[in-house]
Amino acid sequence: MVIDKLQLVWSSLPNLLEGALVTIKLTIAGLGLGIILGLPLAFGQIYGNYLIRGLVSVYERVLRSIPLLVILFLIFYGFPNAGIKFSPFIAAVLGIGLRSAAYQSQIYRGAIQSVSGTQMKAALSLGMNRVQAFIYIILPQAVRIAIPPFANEAAIVLKDTSLAYALGVIELLRHGSYIIATTFEPMTIYLTIAAIYFIMTVTINTILGKLEERMKIPGIGVEGGSR
């Protein structure tokens, strides 16, 4: 009995790992889009005029208030009504990335702003210009502050790529349901899938935790993130 199940897990593994690869691609693409959009959003929020700041906060508010599933459906099922058609994968990346950008923007803004004002003043007093002060003084500190919440966001994005299932993206869960359709072993397969997800989230946290450890400034503790 147990042997049967283990055998099933073993024989499904290649397929599931193929799905996991798609999940990883979704995660990296979604996070990447989130970084590309989130950084300018954060800069706009900090250094922009009131119009830009207003637009950025509206963007953040809206994207953080609407469930990811609704965003995904709007893009995948809704946009074709307006003549814009995306493949399920692209739609998923867009939805995940656009939403992650809203959260990441907050992370970066918080990190930059938490570097104290005296640091900028001290840099200027040495004769640095604002760009130099930002690059050599503010940024290195902000990056360190941003790592734990970024790790948190990365884990959320990874888990939320499962919603791409609903668009028909053949990711980890979808691969699982295909296997179940022929083996009728939903519990075993879904538990295996859960285990794969778990390993992936632990891996993300470990890698970013290592990075945080390596960049740690002696004497300064860094607090962890939340959900």
Added chain:
Amino acid sequence: MSKKEILRIVDLHKSFGDNEVLKGISLSLKQGETKVVIGTSGTGKSTMLNNINMLIPPDKGHIYLEDVDVTTTHDISRIRQQIGFVFQDFGLFDHLTAKGNIMIGLTKVKKMKKSEAEELAMFELERVGLQDFADSYPAQLSGGQKQRVGIARALAMQPKLILFDEPTSALDPELIGEVLTVMRDLAREGMTMLIVTHEMGFAKSVSDEIIFMENGKIVEQGPPEQLFNNPREERTKEFLFKLNELYGEGGA
């Protein structure tokens, strides 16, 4: 006029909104002079220091560093390299070691070679007695040590003038002495310094002149013996009396 004039401030004004903080400040410093600014808090002492290197631009008036008008220069970076600034809360870069804090201005602003910058950084650290802490990060240093690194960082830029904004106010009493000692040595070596401080003992023994500020104006300035023992203005007397009650005659 035996010595060269390093700093001259003429009729400096600054308001924050409706709050007129500086109401026409004029003073000057010659090469090698140490002047101490005293006055109650909120009087505009920090604002004045920040005006001098344009961290806060003044509304009106002129500031000359030797012959250059700081308020109209197009290359403020050049000016700032020549004016050291020591902050009340140290202003050390938390992600850099003591040595790194000193080197960053040398390599990035003065474009000095790394090896040269390192040599100079070590020299300045030794000058403030911290050669053994070169690789410590700010969070690993005591307040007094941090401030000495702050001073070493300012010194390394080889400034014509150093501004100190209450350099010992954030320190525990037992750590104040080590910072004042470094500053006293600098004065003796002929560094030009403008110091805002409440350490009256230090002010008396080190400064060439005391400047008493109140409500955005200079009320009185003069040599320490005269200002402390024979103040001309009633306001100065009151201030010194209050200070005595608060801190006693002491100081370092």
Added chain:
Amino acid sequence: MADFFQLFMDSFPALMDGLGVTIMLTVISIILGTVLGIFLSLGKVYGSKIVSGVITVFIELIRGTPLLAQLFILYFGLPPYGIRLPALAVALIGFTINSGCYQAEYLRGSIQSVSSGQIRAALSIGMTKWQGIRYIVLPQALRRVIPSWTNEFIYLLKYTSLAYIIGAPEMMTQAKFIASRNYEFFKVYLIVALIYLVIVLFFTQLFKWLENKVKIPGFEYIR
């Protein structure tokens, strides 16, 4: 614009039915999740090594896997073992467990931030350890955890949309139903998005207001 408004009016009643289910799902699971979270956090902080270890593993497993996978395990995984639950019940159970684990972690942090001196003070007036936890530590910890709790509520409100995927009749399900008849997917989902936006903003403001109302000196928190 006019026909968008017409569509809005036509679909509104059905969507409101869905919204009712969405809010019911959220409220019930957050309450049950809070209860679960309290037990899990207490067990983790004050339980024996084994209890604490088991709880830690459970919490980490739940937090390390997608909510959707958890719903699938309950909805598709259990029937072969003779446990066949309706989608709505699965959603409730899934959300409760998931939220309970997140809340347990917030609460644990909060419990540990209540100083150990408080427990000692409780013992010194003759309370037992459990009395100290019940009457001294927990009331303080619960107050401190309020901001995380309201965040969790908003998260859950949005994530209840996942119940749609297993076919529970919440707002998304209604939306899909309407859209598949009139093919106005964009407009219908836009309306759903607007409704969520309004509801989330409403609850956010409500919680802000409530937090100000129940503020206790010394328990001001930074958002």
